[in-house]
Amino acid sequence: MNTVPFLYVNLTALCCYCLMLATFLATKKTTENRSFILVLLVFILWTGGSIMMRLQIFPGVAFWFYVSILAIFTVALMLYLFVCSFVDHKGYFLKTVWICGTVIILLLTALGVFLEPPTVQVQPSGETVFLYEMKMQIVIPCIFFFCIIISFIRLVFLTVRENGVRTPGLLHIIIGCITLVAGNMLQIIPGNIFPWDTLSGIVFAVFLMYALYKKRVFKMTLLISRSALLLISGAICFLMAAYFITPIDRFVALRFPVESGNVTAVVVVIFSILFVGTYTLLRRLIFSLFSRDEQQGRQLKEFSGSVSQTLDTSEIMTQLAKIIREEIPVSRVYICLAVGNNFVAKYRTNPLDSLSFSLSVNSACVNYLKKGKTYFLMSEFQSSPLYRSLWQSERELYSTLGIQCVVALKDGKDIVGIILLPAKDKRISYTNVELSFLDTVSSIASIAMKNAVLYERMYREARIDSLTGVYNFKYFLEKVNAEFEVCKDSSLALIFFDIDDLKLYNQLYGTEEGDFVLRKVADTLVNAVGESGTIFRHSGKIFAALLPGYDVRKAKALATEVQKQIMELGNIPDKQKTKSISLSGGICVAPYAASSAKELIENADLAVFNAKSNGKGKINVFVMSTAEPMNVTERAMQIVERGTRRDESTYAAYSSTVLALTAAIDAKDHYTYNHSRNVAFYSSVLATAAGLNDDQIRMIYEAALLHDIGKISIPETILSKGDRLTDEEYRVMKSHVNNSIEMIRHLPSMDYVIPAAIGHHERWDGKGYPRGIAGESIPIGARCLAIADAFDAMTSDRPYRKGMSIEFAVEQIEKGAGSQFDPKLAQVFVELIRNGDISKSMAFVVNA
Numbered sequence: 001m002n003t004v005p006f007l008y009v010n011l012t013a014l015c016c017y018c019l020m021l022a023t024f025l026a027t028k029k030t031t032e033n034r035s036f037i038l039v040l041l042v043f044i045l046w047t048g049g050s051i052m053m054r055l056q057i058f059p060g061v062a063f064w065f066y067v068s069i070l071a072i073f074t075v076a077l078m079l080y081l082f083v084c085s086f087v088d089h090k091g092y093f094l095k096t097v098w099i100c101g102t103v104i105i106l107l108l109t110a111l112g113v114f115l116e117p118p119t120v121q122v123q124p125s126g127e128t129v130f131l132y133e134m135k136m137q138i139v140i141p142c143i144f145f146f147c148i149i150i151s152f153i154r155l156v157f158l159t160v161r162e163n164g165v166r167t168p169g170l171l172h173i174i175i176g177c178i179t180l181v182a183g184n185m186l187q188i189i190p191g192n193i194f195p196w197d198t199l200s201g202i203v204f205a206v207f208l209m210y211a212l213y214k215k216r217v218f219k220m221t222l223l224i225s226r227s228a229l230l231l232i233s234g235a236i237c238f239l240m241a242a243y244f245i246t247p248i249d250r251f252v253a254l255r256f257p258v259e260s261g262n263v264t265a266v267v268v269v270i271f272s273i274l275f276v277g278t279y280t281l282l283r284r285l286i287f288s289l290f291s292r293d294e295q296q297g298r299q300l301k302e303f304s305g306s307v308s309q310t311l312d313t314s315e316i317m318t319q320l321a322k323i324i325r326e327e328i329p330v331s332r333v334y335i336c337l338a339v340g341n342n343f344v345a346k347y348r349t350n351p352l353d354s355l356s357f358s359l360s361v362n363s364a365c366v367n368y369l370k371k372g373k374t375y376f377l378m379s380e381f382q383s384s385p386l387y388r389s390l391w392q393s394e395r396e397l398y399s400t401l402g403i404q405c406v407v408a409l410k411d412g413k414d415i416v417g418i419i420l421l422p423a424k425d426k427r428i429s430y431t432n433v434e435l436s437f438l439d440t441v442s443s444i445a446s447i448a449m450k451n452a453v454l455y456e457r458m459y460r461e462a463r464i465d466s467l468t469g470v471y472n473f474k475y476f477l478e479k480v481n482a483e484f485e486v487c488k489d490s491s492l493a494l495i496f497f498d499i500d501d502l503k504l505y506n507q508l509y510g511t512e513e514g515d516f517v518l519r520k521v522a523d524t525l526v527n528a529v530g531e532s533g534t535i536f537r538h539s540g541k542i543f544a545a546l547l548p549g550y551d552v553r554k555a556k557a558l559a560t561e562v563q564k565q566i567m568e569l570g571n572i573p574d575k576q577k578t579k580s581i582s583l584s585g586g587i588c589v590a591p592y593a594a595s596s597a598k599e600l601i602e603n604a605d606l607a608v609f610n611a612k613s614n615g616k617g618k619i620n621v622f623v624m625s626t627a628e629p630m631n632v633t634e635r636a637m638q639i640v641e642r643g644t645r646r647d648e649s650t651y652a653a654y655s656s657t658v659l660a661l662t663a664a665i666d667a668k669d670h671y672t673y674n675h676s677r678n679v680a681f682y683s684s685v686l687a688t689a690a691g692l693n694d695d696q697i698r699m700i701y702e703a704a705l706l707h708d709i710g711k712i713s714i715p716e717t718i719l720s721k722g723d724r725l726t727d728e729e730y731r732v733m734k735s736h737v738n739n740s741i742e743m744i745r746h747l748p749s750m751d752y753v754i755p756a757a758i759g760h761h762e763r764w765d766g767k768g769y770p771r772g773i774a775g776e777s778i779p780i781g782a783r784c785l786a787i788a789d790a791f792d793a794m795t796s797d798r799p800y801r802k803g804m805s806i807e808f809a810v811e812q813i814e815k816g817a818g819s820q821f822d823p824k825l826a827q828v829f830v831e832l833i834r835n836g837d838i839s840k841s842m843a844f845v846v847n848a
Contacts, residue, residue, distance in 0.1 A: 046071035169211030176207025307448035317347040334420040375407040409446035468522035476536040484597035493550035496608040582617040636688040680704035682788035703756035710739030756781030
């Protein structure tokens with residue numbers, strides 16, 4: 001039997017190509033991988049055809065020659081297409097030219113124009129050799145392939161000029177191509193029988209595969225089962241080992257004097273050892289690849305599940321840094337998020353590290369990532385021409401932080417964030433497995449991060465005032481309630497800042513100038529408060545500062561400083577001709593002056609109102625009363641008396657108007673007139689005993705005088721009816737509450753009494769009218785009025801009944817505590833009655 005020299009080289013090449021093909025069929029399908037699969041198919045046809053031709057397998061030498069030579073003539077085209085995909089080069093025109101030219105060359109080759117099938121010769125030694133006869137026409141495909149090679153070299157040169165010679169994998173492609181060309185040059189040396197072309201093809205394929213690995217597009221996935229891959233590997237190992245049976249048999253027979261039967265046994269043992277050893281090594285390699293992939297798969301699945309359940313960017317960044325450090329031994333992780341025209345540092349694993357840095361969206365590194373890169377190593381980037389355009393400050397930043405790897409959180413073409421990683425522990429370089437892991441984990445994180453950033457942006461925009469950029473009233477209510485719960489064991493200050501005479505400012509200089517003032521006040525407050533609190537636009541010209549941990553002293557100092565800075569706005573060169581701006585401030589600090597978030601808001605509002613009422617440009621602190629219970633009636637009357645002075649109360653300025661209205665009521669219904677004065681007395685004494693401050697007591701007194709002013713619009717037939725009212729009449733009577741509001745709101749600067757006046761028929765259990773609010777949602781002034789109103793109504797003579805006894809009225813108030821009345825205030829009122837601090841005769845005397 002004739003033998004083929006060096007056939008093992010061809011068999012080894014075929015096995016390598018088949019193993020590579022099986023591996024790449026199990027990889028993530030990318031343009032580069034698909035191109036490499038085509039290259040492998042061409043090499044398999046080339047090598048397989050060569051082997052079949054050498055073994056003279058059916059249908060004959062000529063058939064397998066053409067299979068092999070057609071594959072060889074396709075190599076140049078496949079190589080060019082592979083490099084185009086590798087460097088992401090379009091070049092549709094040249095691709096079309098080379099494809100069409102290759103098809104023509106293949107047709108002419110099949111017709112025998114360039115090369116005839118070889119002549120088979122058997123050497124005296126028994127080896128079979130194949131002799132080729134070259135034709136002059138062979139120059140044509142050689143020139144054509146040389147043109148493709150020139151295009152290939154030009155493409156490589158352009159890539160090196162644009163991205164640097166250290167472009168991942170590019171150098172390995174160049175070395176592989178040089179090796180392939182050298183192998184084919186050696187093959188055509190006259191008299192040569194060693195398959196240099198096949199051997200160089202193995203080296204070339206390995207270099208291409210390694211280039212893909214360096215570019216991190218070679219990633220094993222479980223698209224093909226581990227068992228199937230082991231089966232393919234076993235078959236390849238068996239074929240490789242089987243080829244060595246005859247050489248082993250000859251070697252044993254010649255070297256060892258054993259019987260022919262024992263030779264077979266020795267050959268079987270050696271063959272088994274060779275097969276098992278090769279298969280074991282290959283199996284270990286496959287298991288290590290798949291095991292690492294399975295481990296990363298579990299980590300990524302857990303990470304994907306955790307980040308998909310949150311819209312909190314901080315939580316996503318924490319989870320992202322955690323999974324990176326679990327897989328890659330790095331001591332620190334920095335994460336920057338897109339904010340305007342910068343990527344601002346938002347997270348670091350070491351709390352002692354600074355976050356006071358950012359990267360511009362026009363940075364060379366960012367532009368490098370925009371060119372389709374998901375990540376890069378600084379060692380590679382430094383060879384890129386873009387590195388020369390890197391700003392010196394950014395170079396110093398990377399050097400200071402020791403950054404070695406930069407990863408983009410990309411959603412399509414948009415970069416939502418950037419991960420900065422320093423050198424690994426022990427200065428070990430990043431492996432391709434780790435970089436592939438970063439690629440995958442960043443893809444998962446980028447989707448979650450984009451959704452979280454979009455949610456937070458929408459969440460913020462829904463809570464931001466569009467003109468001033470500070471939080472709006474909606475978020476103010478949420479934040480006050482939340483902070484009040486958090487600061488239960490400490491302190492929480494609320495400051496209201498009211499811009500004085502802003503309406504006049506708008507009339508004098510226009511709304512644009514007024515908007516400028518609003519923005520400047522907002523900016524001043526934000527800068528003054530900093531990270532210590534939160535600024536809100538409470539209403540048109542009122543801002544609020546919520547300050548956790550602040551006491552009265554610190555809050556007043558802050559308010560005074562803000563006032564000073566606002567006064568200096570008039571010193572701005574182009575604003576010197578405009579009216580100066582001043583602020584009135586009201587401060588309330590919980591828990592000292594408020595027992596709930598609602599009280600905190602109401603008390604601060606009352607404080608700023610009194611600051612404006614007492615001359616504007618002042619800071620007023622809400623302070624709870626410290627009056628002794630034994631002096632409660634006297635103190636209440638003193639507070640009310642001071643409040644009626646013309647220099648201390650807004651009410652005093654409109655007292656004549658109020659008196660005129662109450663006189664009109666008196667003329668229409670004397671009961672309502674006396675009732676309002678009695679309620680004013682009872683409610684102000686109750687407010688004093690409950691510990692409310694002077695401003696609140698005066699407000700309650702004034703609200704009580706006006707609370708039934710709306711009855712002026714009720715028909716006399718209903719007001720003085722001697723029987724019980726019908727449902728329709730009762731409905732008309734209930735309208736007096738809203739009528740009171742309509743009248744009070746036309747009294748300038750008296751609208752502050754409306755919350756107390758409107759709520760005196762509300763119930764603690766929420767079954768009252770007109771709004772049906774319950775509990776502490778009812779203003780404390782209204783709760784005081786409700787008790788005083790009910791007590792006077794029960795103890796006064798009415799057209800349809802005589803007044804009830806005080807004892808009966810007290811019992812009814814006790815029964816209604818917790819249902820109709822505030823239980824605490826009801827208890828205080830009952831004690832005032834029983835202690836003699838309030839009596840019916842006392843009310844008449846005071847009001848006389």
